[in-house]
Amino acid sequence: MKVARGGDSKAGELPKAPAAGVPPTTNPIDIALETGRHDPDLESPARRVLQKNERLIEAQTAQLGRQRWRDFIITALGVCVLAGACLLVWDASQAKGVVVEPFAAPPDLVERGLSGPVLAAQMLDKLSRMQAQTESTRAASTYANDWGGDIEIEIPNTGVSIGEVRRYLRAWLGDQTRLSGEVFRLTDGRLAVTTRVGTNPATRGEGAEANLDALLQQGAEAIYAETQPFRYAVWLVQQNRNDEAKAVFQALVAGSDKDERLWGYYGLSNLAETSAERHRNLQAALRLNPRFTPAMFNLAMSLGADGREEQGYTTLGDFVAHAADARRELQSGWAEDMLNQAHLIRAGIVGDTRQASQRAEKGIGLSPWSQGTASAPVAAAVAxxxxxDLPAARRVLQEHGLLAPEAMAKLQMQFGPEFEYQSQFAMSVGDWAAARDHVARVLAASSAFQRGPAQADLSAGNRAVLAAAHARLGQIDEARAAIIPTKLDCAPCVRARGLVEAYAGNGRAADHWLRESVRITPSLPTAHADWAEAYLVRRDPARAILQARLAVEKGPNWAEPRKFWGDALMMQNKPSEAARKYREAVRLAPNWGALHLALGRAQAAGQTEAARGSFSAASRMDLSPADRTAVTSLLN
Known part of the structure; x- marks a missing residue:
């Protein structure tokens, strides 16, 4: 069998051997290698061929490395250009805010420096000032058309540039509010100023040239009203233009946008002239959205001001339970401040005064509202x-310069005569004569005070305090006269009626009113604590202990019912048991001087040194004049 070898041999034939002296290949490298094996001379042509080929390979390798770097740089530049383009497009798609285009202006104004860009800048200044003056609780994310803080003038450039590309992309892909306008002369020489939002019909104002600034302000207000109606209404309220604001809120309520309707009701509630009107608007908002936390909070505060403690307590609980909704619907600073207030008020209602006071002091630095910042230190002192804890109360007032009478007088001009701390200081030590006098002055002054729509009338609660103070002083006729005008759904007022009748010696009437107060505040401890006091007045310690125990169950961190419990045990001649209850109360209210005095009296039955220590502690604390006299006598 014949075998073919080599590509040039015919099939079936063996390849021919190369002729003598002819290389077996045409590759010069192969020839050089073959020749170099038989020629040891380093300078031979074959060796030089190999050396040149080696240098060629090295040059090609170096060139390949440079090519790789060049390709990498070109690729990187391409990626950067692509990323820049993507960033430019993304930035354009996120564009919001307001763009004020240069106004058209008559030549004579331009010659005097009032060119189109200057007029646009003045319009921008007015819009920015209105935006800055608008103090609103509403979160920016809840607006369908939110400006944020992005208001700018846009002056088109000639030619093509990155800035022009960015401007075109933002106009095309973004969600900007574009404003334009014209200033022109009328035939009678007056000026007309028109302002336009996007392609909407223009708003026009006319007036003398001397009133150009007012015309621009009128145009800015028209723009603000058209693009940010809720913020515009809030701004109107802050300018004391309440009737105009109310009309804007009513228009929002009548609209089709559910979110704007909610906030419209919220705005109307803040302008309501009566608590009933306020409640109607807030409840209308909650019917639209039961989780609308701004309405929850305001409704709870209004209910509390009316003395409807149970409903207010429950509604604040709902508000706290929907904290995530609050943080979404309210500006961050407002949400945290209002949540802190909700916790504070709920703690105070169930007698957890330590937590309430700590929350109140924390609130001093939380409020983003100028009025809240001004009022927070007094609220903390009252808590x-x-x-x-009067030393802590005085510390807070001193730190904020509010111990001076003139400082408080200035705040009362802003917030009303109820804005005071002296009556709570007097009640804290049981000085009922001083408390009576302070509250009587407040009630007399509040009748003449011009209250704003959003300012709650606290006269019902003050009447309850005044009636109880009169009763504890034995002034029954005055007590009854003070409490008669109050409503029967006001929980503090109903409790005060019960205490008045208890001090009057009318046990049946006292039980009626205090039973009613338990009925309207079933989850709260205060009615039981007042009922315990009423039984102590009637010399019925067993029933006093029963009510004190219920108060402790509903308000486990409240010192008062434990003191009443101890007082009842002392009435039963059980001083050692009374001392235990007093010590429980001391752990909750360590700076209560009257409590240390009561503890000392219980200890005096068999613990003389301990009693002296309690009397000594009481002597260093705030006391009523009567308790001060008693402590001095006991120590001497």
């Missing part, structure tokens, strides 16, 4: 006084 500390309710916890029988």
């Amino acid at each position: 500390y006084a309710a916890a029988h």
Whole structure:
């Protein structure tokens, strides 16, 4: 069998051997290698061929490395250009805010420096000022058309540039509010100023040239009203233009946008002239959206001001339970401040005065509202006084320069005569004569005070305090006269009626009113605590202990019912048991001087040194004049 070898041999034939002296290949490298094996001379042509080929390979390798770097740089530049383009497009798609285009202006104004860009800048200044003056609780994310803080003038450039590309992309892909306008002369020489939002019909104002600034302000207000109606209404309220604001809120309520309707009701509630009207608007908002937390909070505060404690307590609980909704619907600072207030008020209602006072002091630095910042220190001082911690209350007032009478007088001009702390200081030590006098002055002054729509009338609660103070002083006729005008759904007022009748010696009437107060505040401890006091007045310690126990169950961190419990045990001649209850109360209210005095009296039955220590502690604390006299006598 014949075998073919080599590509040039014919099939079936063996390849011919190369002729003598002819290389077996045409590859010069192969020839050089073959020749170099038989020629040891380093300078031979074959060796030089190999050396040149080696240098050629090295040059090609170096060139390949440079090519790789060049390809990498070109690729990187391409990626950067693509990323820049994507970033430019993304930035354009996120564009919001307001763009004010240069106004058209008559030549004579331009010659005097009032060119189109200058007029646009003045319009921008007015819009920015209105935006800055608008203090609103509403979160920016809840607006369908939110400006944020992005308001700018846009002056087109000639030619093509990155800036022009960016401007075109933002106009095309973004969600900007574009404003334009014209200033022109009328035939009678007056000026007309028109302002336009996008392609909407223009708003026009006319007036003398001397009133150009007012015309621009009128145009800015028209723009603000058209693009940010809720913020515009809030701004109107802050300018004391309440009737105009109410009309804007009513238009929002009548609209089709559910979110704007909610906030429209919220705005109307803040302008309501009566608590009933306020409640109607807030409840209308909650019917639209039961989780609308701004309405929850305001409704709870209004219910509390009316004395409807159970409903207010429950509604604040709902508000706290929907904290995530609150943080979404309210500006961040407002949400945290309002949640802190909700926790504070709920703690105070169930007698957890320590937590309430700590929350109140925390609130001093939380409020983003100028009025909240001004009022928070006094609220903290009152909370500390309710916890029988007058040193802490004075510290807060001193730190904020509010111990001076003129400082408080200035705040009362803003917030009303109810804005005071002296009556709570007097009640904290049981000085009922001083409390009576302070509250009587407040009630007399509040009748003449011009209250704003959003300012709650606290006269019902003050009447309850005044009636109880009169009763504890034995002034029954005055007490009854003070409480008669109050409503029967006002829980503090119903409790005060019960205390008045208890001090009057009318046990049946006292039980009626205090039973009613338990009925309207079933989850709260205060009615039981007042009922315990009423039984102590009637010398019925067993029933006093029963009511004190119920108060402790509903308000486990409240010192008052434990003191009443101890007082009842002392009435039963059980001083050692009374001392235990007093010590429980001392752990909750360590700076309550009257409590240390009561503890010392219980200890005096068999613990002389301990009693002296309690009397000594009481002597260093705030006391009523009567308790001060008693402590001095006991120590001497």
